[in-house]
Amino acid sequence: MSGKMCSSSNSVIQAQKLVDQLRVEASMERFKISLSAADLVKYCQDHRRSDPLLTGIAASSNPFKDKKSCVLL
Template identity: 80%
Template sequence: MSGTMCSSNSVVQTQKLVDQLRLEASMERIRISLTAADLIQYCKDHRRSDPLLTGIAASSNPFKDKKTCTLL
């Protein structure tokens, strides 16, 4: 009986895998070169507002320590 259960589980798992692979194969793909060009253009267009490139003003930085640490 357990041999039959293992066999049917294996068939079910294999069928699920085949279904997933068919789904992935049928998806429409975007050419990577077009996507990379769009990403580069987006970065160039938004570089002035990017805090990683321009930094954050000390007055508007919510993570800045409010008090300095002093040792006793």
């Protein structure tokens, strides 16, 4: 009988945790997607000159460049 009580108690605790998490998520302030997207586009446009994915990295300053080349015999 105590096994049933323990199982029931655990499911009640899990349900309470779920309800608490849903309340926290429901009370979060939401941003309109269009505003966030516009901000993201503006940020990308403002920082495109310093973006290494767009401009590339100079071979002399690339720390990941191999020091020696691979030679196959």
